[in-house]
Amino acid sequence: MEESESAPSDDGSSYEDDSDHDDSDGDDGPPDESSFTVNAMMKLQGGLFAPLASSGFKPHENRAFIESGASFQGPPCDPIVTPGKPCSPMDHAMDPGTPSISRATLQIEAHWDFTRKLSLHTIIRGARMGSTAADERAQVPTLLPRRAGETDEDLSQRRRDYARNWVKKNYYDRFELREFYLDYLPLDWLTFRVGRQQLAWGETGQFRMLDVVNPIDSSWRFGALESFEDQRIPLWMWLTTIDVNKLSGALELLWIPGIDRARDMVSVPLSNFGAWGAPYSNQPGTYQILYKDFKYPGGELNGKYMRGGFRWKADAGDHASYSLVYFYTHMQSPVLQRANYLQRVTSDGVPIPDNYDSNYAQSAEFSFPRQHIVGGSFEYVLDDPFGMTLRFEGAFEPNRTYSQRTDTSGLGQIDGISYEPRTKPVVNYALVIQRPTMIRFLNPTQNFLLVAQFMHTAVTDLDRVRDSDLVQVVGYNDWRINKNSYTLVFFATTNYMRGIITPRLTAVYMPSPYYKDSGFVSLDVGFRIGPHYRLNVTVTDFVGKNPYRDLGFFRDRDEVHGSLTVLF
């Protein structure tokens, strides 16, 4: 054998078996060749509300009473008939066995690699949901006025029917182009991703401090129990990525023109739907709002709707990574600006000048103010014997806007109330410890992934007296802003029988030095049934002594949930 060095051919050495290789379907060609792939999945979900251990397996009662003053509890009332003072709910339970969700989802995902430099990705999703009894209690934007001679029972039923239909029409039956974007790599270090897409910044799992680019729609289920990928509302964006390999990093420049449907530019308000939505407030305002006028920031190409930002993410050595983020956006939840009283009319329907009914607001105007978010993250891997990953993520919001309470605040005028929402600097940060750990007596062959997270939110210049009129969520008047809020999360997962059975345990605890603690524990067990079927059974137990604060909102919504996913 002659011994001489010969260089490999320029195209590398492909050892492909030509007799077997067929590029026509594209599924076995290398990714740098033209290829086309289509995948799909169908998911069926169903769930029931069922009081669990924290509730002593006994249901909470759904009760509301006429209230006058701090101590007087009068006769029962229906908050759907009187969504305002003096009717104050005490609790908001659903009966055991009430459906929490019934949902069918079909998702098709296609990817074309036209060349190494150009590809197209798209996801289409259709979903149908069954109405739930809880949807009758959704606080939809329009409150039907009482008809002449209509009884409370009839009014309540009409509003319930309307709310149920409104929720179904607006949120439950969907057919949407979730993602549709083009990737173009004109240079080795330059990439453009243009189109409707999701973009996740930040490194922590359960919190969205820097993951603020896409709004959230958690209308179908409690958000923490569904993946953010499914909940994010994709937006049309232009993302430019500049790789700087000498610094082991990449710079992402983001521009959101704001041309999406206006209401998609912000997160879906929790009050807009039922089973997993916000309940009627226990401290309602003094007037009933007939129409909530959300001034959504989007829907046309206009500078005031545009958003933009950047992220620099890089490695710092072989054990550490960091990122720096800035994003200029809008508040994702609404801020109350003004309530316009209902103008009284004559019997002929002619408006009476300067004569308003302060029991009703013809409209309430909600805005989504501008907001800056700046932050960063840091990850570090500790080698053996620690063998863990540490993560830090922090965000500073210099101007997060808070609404005033609706029962005692605002500048009263003859025709309405003007509110003065105020901005506060807010600091959020989270610490995460993640460790794959062998616990051999529980699982001799597969590690447990253990994750512990701690999050702290501080409203830095909050004055307990001066700012006592500011609330965390508009309409929930006794939910004042906390100067400090804490959240603890624990997550553990492993798998048995080589991935056939995958249990996941999630526990969230929100200690409250001011009010009552709350949290939930969720156990999900996934079963892989052959290559194409996935079955999940989830039991979630919510705890919370106060039903109108933090996760106490959901204390009556302990759930047993199942899903079957078919992969194509």
Added chain:
Amino acid sequence: MFRRKFLKASALAGVGLTALGVGSVLSVRAQDAKITADNWGEMVGFKPDLSVLKVPAGTVITKANVDQVKGLLAPGLEKLVRKYELKLTITDYAPVHPSLAYIKATNDNLGKAKVWDVGKDYRKPGWTGIAAGLPFPKPKDGLQVAYNFLNTYTGDDADRLYDVTWVSAKSGVETTEYWHWMTMKTVNRTDIDPRPGIDQFASERTRSASLTFALEPYDKQGFGALYFSSLDPVDLTGHVYVPAMRRVLRQSFGTRGDSWNATDFLFEDVGGYLGAAEWMNWKLVGQKTMLLPLNSGAKLTKDVKSVIDLDKWPHWNPKVNWQARPVYVLEATPKIPDYPYSKMLLLVDAETYTVVYKEALDKKGELWKIILSGGTQSPDAKTRPMVPGFGIALDLQAEHATTVTFRKFTANQKLDPNTFTVSNLKKRGH
């Protein structure tokens, strides 16, 4: 018990332990003579004794005639033949050598490498002077064999598309996944520029870079991992892309005996042994001629059944060729506490220095797993490595296996080092 049987089998075959003195003499001889492609096998290892094989090429060994190859099979393999219907199609021995550039580097760097047992300090490097090429032709002891297979010739980069299949003896195929895996040596490169190392990885003492991601099924699609192995005996470091989160996260990878992707493979089982040499106590039990599926003839194909007999019980048997190979029998006992294997017995091919076969014992000393793999001849051995054929991790106690078969393989294709970046991991994950 099992270990004693294995050692006894080696002794009965007339192969004594490699005496220290003999090894030294052989090392001197290797340094004196130039290693070439033609004499590669005998210069870096030893010639197989083909006279021990009493059956002609073409013979199919089954449980009916397995006694004809007694002594040429590891005990675990013999058990697979007798109990699990494994059939061995015998082919003629064919020598294998690495690329000419790797051979040249072996000659150039002969005698530079030194290794030592680090004892309990298994996180401290136990080597110096290891450069491109095979560090220890004619290895003197188990530690040198270990460094040989950790530095063996695999080309300077490689790109693979492969199927992973979970099979049970009771129920057959459980599920399948389809993956893409790219690797790149970052030091001791011999075949393609930049040689011998890539500067951008030098400061981190990176040995190699890997980028892998799932292509199918849908619920796994897009999951990817970017990780780097070190020249030092530390854990892998890297990142994962989690499609459900649309995020790249830094990750501490399981290299302390965790299974890979819920399969029968531990991370370190990939390629026979993927861990650091310092993590084990190595003992050279002997050298002998044995039957192994090197030059297996396994095709690159998406038809897994053409390589693995998925239809017939026990659903994991490979349909490949076997030939008499020169083999170093190596014993490894872990220094790492709570390592799942109490002992490993490795058959290292003395030409390719690949771990073609491994038996892993559980804490009780009972045979637990068998790791078997077999490549096929390179289409151009002067410049490119062997083609991967198949891999099997078999859990004999659970009667369960994971098989890996390949659809496509390319090597030395001058992968861009910037392929192995976090940014690229994210882009590929969609």
